[in-house]
Amino acid sequence: MERTLLDDPRVGAIAADELRQRLRGLPDAVTDPLVGAQLASKLHSLMAQHPDAVVDLVSSDGTPVAYIVTDDVDGVIRLCDIAVVAAVRGRGYGQALLARLLDHADAGAEAVELSVWHDAPARVWYERHGFRTVGGDAHGHVEMRREPAGE
Template identity: 35%
Template structure:
């Protein structure tokens, strides 16, 4: 495994939409094709329809040639006391280097600081499911396409600093 790259999170803007749409299409293509569900228009339009920059963060690397590493959205859910984690994508060449773990940990620390549960959906058979389960997510329900995971609210350790 390569060393964890330096990274930062910044708030997303409307200008980030199309680069994030393309990132999503590329990242999701292998799993959607495996499930027989890939549609190049639909995979992009779903992101366009659901994009909420006020709840989205862009993961950046200190690489002037290609700073966009990924994105993550953490928004209030319809269930009280719960956040919905969605649109968590990293460029495929960055997988397996600890970046996903670090970004997810930062998002979960924010949820923990607010005493909030987190839920998400992942495609059935996606390797990302293991990442989520390592961070305390458990199966809520599944169907042939989607796996719904939930992580209960966690009490904050008073000795732990949250940024």
């Protein structure tokens, strides 16, 4: 695992892969400009909202395959983003990143918060890891929180 910055092109490549997966089936002539615009917006927004965020990048055989972006906000860890390239999904990279984050949070007795789209498959994944809905919009993003183990 390697600590890096949000503007690291390797982070952008993983984020672009994730965005591209959402647009599967569209021709490249349509997908490429959409991914470019969405990627620029996503990274700009993360940097603006979380200027002190840290990025942990995971590589496999020298190829970047996953990252997690977190920020410590008023004693609560904010999970800003997590992504795994499509080619290696299901091999435990996301699970390992989240487990490492939750272990760190538990050791420091810190809660972890995040936002996720209300009907995203990731929401169920977070619920399986102890996150509970604490706010948001039933038709948009929901806020989720996981208390430290033992609380």
